[in-house]
Amino acid sequence: MKQEKNIPYKIYLEEDEMPKSWYNMRADMKTKPAPLLNPGTLQPMTFDELRGVFCDELVRQELDDTTAYIEIPAEIRDFYRMYRPSPLVRAYCLEEKLQTPAKIYYKFEGNNTSGSHKLNSAIAQAYYAKKQGLKGVTTETGAGQWGTALSMACAYLGLDCKVYMVKVSYEQKPFRREVMRTYGASVTPSPSETTNVGRKILAEHPGTTGSLGCAISEAVEAATSNEGYRYVLGSVLNQVLLHQSVIGLETKTAMDKYGIEPDIIIGCAGGGSNLGGLISPFMGQKLRGEKDYRFIAVEPASCPSFTRGKFAYDFCDTGMICPLAKMYTLGSGFIPSPNHAGGLRFHGMSSTLSQLYHDGYMEAVAVEQTSVFEAAEQFARVEGILPAPESAHAIRAAIDEALKCKETGEEKTILFGLTGTGYFDMVAYEKFHDGAMTDYIPTDEDLQKGFDGLPKVDK
Numbered sequence: 001m002k003q004e005k006n007i008p009y010k011i012y013l014e015e016d017e018m019p020k021s022w023y024n025m026r027a028d029m030k031t032k033p034a035p036l037l038n039p040g041t042l043q044p045m046t047f048d049e050l051r052g053v054f055c056d057e058l059v060r061q062e063l064d065d066t067t068a069y070i071e072i073p074a075e076i077r078d079f080y081r082m083y084r085p086s087p088l089v090r091a092y093c094l095e096e097k098l099q100t101p102a103k104i105y106y107k108f109e110g111n112n113t114s115g116s117h118k119l120n121s122a123i124a125q126a127y128y129a130k131k132q133g134l135k136g137v138t139t140e141t142g143a144g145q146w147g148t149a150l151s152m153a154c155a156y157l158g159l160d161c162k163v164y165m166v167k168v169s170y171e172q173k174p175f176r177r178e179v180m181r182t183y184g185a186s187v188t189p190s191p192s193e194t195t196n197v198g199r200k201i202l203a204e205h206p207g208t209t210g211s212l213g214c215a216i217s218e219a220v221e222a223a224t225s226n227e228g229y230r231y232v233l234g235s236v237l238n239q240v241l242l243h244q245s246v247i248g249l250e251t252k253t254a255m256d257k258y259g260i261e262p263d264i265i266i267g268c269a270g271g272g273s274n275l276g277g278l279i280s281p282f283m284g285q286k287l288r289g290e291k292d293y294r295f296i297a298v299e300p301a302s303c304p305s306f307t308r309g310k311f312a313y314d315f316c317d318t319g320m321i322c323p324l325a326k327m328y329t330l331g332s333g334f335i336p337s338p339n340h341a342g343g344l345r346f347h348g349m350s351s352t353l354s355q356l357y358h359d360g361y362m363e364a365v366a367v368e369q370t371s372v373f374e375a376a377e378q379f380a381r382v383e384g385i386l387p388a389p390e391s392a393h394a395i396r397a398a399i400d401e402a403l404k405c406k407e408t409g410e411e412k413t414i415l416f417g418l419t420g421t422g423y424f425d426m427v428a429y430e431k432f433h434d435g436a437m438t439d440y441i442p443t444d445e446d447l448q449k450g451f452d453g454l455p456k457v458d459k
C-alpha cells in the first residue's frame, strides 16, 4: 500500500476534538426550506400543532432556521463517546486498485451495533423525549437500521419503543427484528390491523408488502392515540439533518488537521439525513461564499426522487395524515418495484436538501442496483468493510468520479459517506451473486401515477 506522507490510513479525532454543537445549515441559506404545511388549512404548521406529534424540543429544532449552532447536551455527547468519533479513512487500497490519481476518503459510520449513522439522531430524539417525561416513542423502519438505532437509544434511556416495520423487510430481515427485540422494542409488521390507517390500507390493497409512507402513517397514529407517546422519524426532517451534522463536523475537523481539502463530496440519499449531515459544514462555507465544493447526491434509479421527481408540496406518508413538506417527490403513493433491494426507498427527500438542489448548490445522480452491488463488492474486497447497499450507492459514484480522474489525470480529492455495514443485507447480496438481481427503472407512465396523487397546493 502506497501511503502519502503524513496522511494515515485512518484519521481518528481525540475525544476533546469532537463537536460540542450541531451545525444548522438552514441558518446560512438565503432561500430557506419551505415550511411544513397543515394539510387541512395549508398554513405553516405552528409549534402548538406540531407538539402533539413530536417532542417539544425537537419541534423547536425543526422550526429554527436562524440559529447556526445548537449545543449538544452533555448526556448526548456521553453517548456519542461510546461509538464516536468515527474514523475518516483514506481509501489507499481502493485508489491503488483503480489506478486513479484521485485521493479518496470515506467517513465510516458503521462502527456501532445498529450498523449505521442513524444512531446519531436516535439518541438525540430519545433524549429529548425522556427529558420531556414521556413514556415512549413510536416510529417506522424500512430496512431496519433506524428501528435498531432507536431501540438502542431507548434501551439506554429506559424509554418504551414501538416500531412499525415495513412488512416486506419484516419478513426478509428477521434478524433485524430480533436485534430490536433484544433492545426491548416491540416490532409490528406494517400495514397492520393495530391502527385505523393500517386497516384502511389493508382493505384497499390486500396483500400489500407495505411501504415506508404507510408505516409512517401507522406510527403517527400510534403516537397520537397513546398517552405519553410521541412520534420520531429517522430521516427527512430538518432536526435529523441537524443531529447528523456531527458526521460532517468531525470530518471537517479531521481534514483541517491534516490540511486536506475535498473537491467533491458524495453521499447516498434516501431521505437525505446522512448526506445533509456530511455536507453541512462544507455547504455552510459554500453558502457563505467562502469556498466552493461539488456535492453529489446518489439515489437508486428505481426510486429517483431528485433526478426525476417534482419539487412540490407532498405528504410524507401514504395515509396522508402527516404535514405537507415541499420537496423533490415521486408522490406519496409511489412504491418502488419489489425487486429493488438496496434501501433508499422513500418517495420524498429532505426539504433542506431539496431547496439546495433546486437552487443549484448540489448535483444528483441515479444509479442502477447491479452496478451498486458491483461497487460494493469491489470495495469490500480491497477495503475490507462489507458495505450496506445504501452506502454502496455513494461508493458507486465515488468510483465513477475516481475513474474520470484516471482519464483526465486530475488529482481530485473525493470524500464520501460510508453510512453503514451490510451484514443484514445478505439476501440482496445473494441475489446479486446468483445473477438474480435485475435493474428496474420506472417508466414515465409509472411515475405519472405518483405525480397524479400530489396534493394541489399553490405554493
Ligand SMILES: *Cc1c(COP(=O)(O)O)cnc(C)c1O
Pocket: 115, 116, 117, 118, 145, 146, 234, 235, 236, 268, 269, 270, 271, 272, 273, 274, 275, 344, 388, 390, 391, 419, 420, 421
Ligand atoms: C437509512 C440509511 C441511509 C439513507 O438514509 P438518509 O436519511 O438518506 O441518510 C443510508 N445508509 C444507511 C446505512 C442507512 O441506514
